[in-house]
Amino acid sequence: MVVMENAGYQKLLQMVAYCQNVDRCRRSLMAVHFDEVWDNERCNQMCDTCCHEEGFVDITQHARQVVLIVEQAGSMNEKVTPLKLVETWMGRGPAKLRKMIQTTALSRLQAESVIVSLLLQGYLREDYSFTPYTTYFYMKLGRKAPLLKEKTHTINMNIRVRGTVSNRGANPFKTL
Ligand SMILES: [Zn+2]
Numbered sequence: 001m002v003v004m005e006n007a008g009y010q011k012l013l014q015m016v017a018y019c020q021n022v023d024r025c026r027r028s029l030m031a032v033h034f035d036e037v038w039d040n041e042r043c044n045q046m047c048d049t050c051c052h053e054e055g056f057v058d059i060t061q062h063a064r065q066v067v068l069i070v071e072q073a074g075s076m077n078e079k080v081t082p083l084k085l086v087e088t089w090m091g092r093g094p095a096k097l098r099k100m101i102q103t104t105a106l107s108r109l110q111a112e113s114v115i116v117s118l119l120l121q122g123y124l125r126e127d128y129s130f131t132p133y134t135t136y137f138y139m140k141l142g143r144k145a146p147l148l149k150e151k152t153h154t155i156n157m158n159i160r161v162r163g164t165v166s167n168r169g170a171n172p173f174k175t176l
Pocket of ligand 1: 024025026027028043044045046047048049050051
C-alpha cells in the first residue's frame, strides 16, 4: 500500500499532478524525474502540453461548495469517499446531505478535476482507514481549507483550452 511506504504518498501525489499537468512540457517533467538536462525548445510542440494552449480559471466558488460538503458531512459524522463527494456535489448524494449544500452545474469530468486540483493544492486531503481486507479512502479538509473563509481568497486551476495552439477554442469553464 503506497501510503505505508516511505515518501510513497508524496510520489503518488506527484503522479496525479503529472496527469493533471497542462502547462509544463512532458519531456521536461520526465527529464527532471530522471535527473537529465533538457531544453524545452527541443520538444518542438511534440508533447500534448506543448501543442495545446493552456489557461487558468477561477474555481473559488466551486471550491467553497466542495469544502462545504466535506464540512457538513463531517458534522453529521459521515465519511465521504471521493466518489460520494462527486456524486453529492452533482446532486446525487444522500437526501439529508443534499438539502444543506449547493449542487454544481459542472460536468462530471470538470467536477472531478476541480476536486483533484483542490487535493493537489492542499484544500482537501485524504484520510485512510484500514481493515484486514481493504483500505478505505476518505476526503477531509486540507490545511488550506480555512483560507476559503476569507472573502478575498481566490483559487485558480490550470486548464487546457480546447483545441491546439493553432486552433484556439472556447474555455469550457467560462460559461459557468
Ligand atoms: Zn513538450
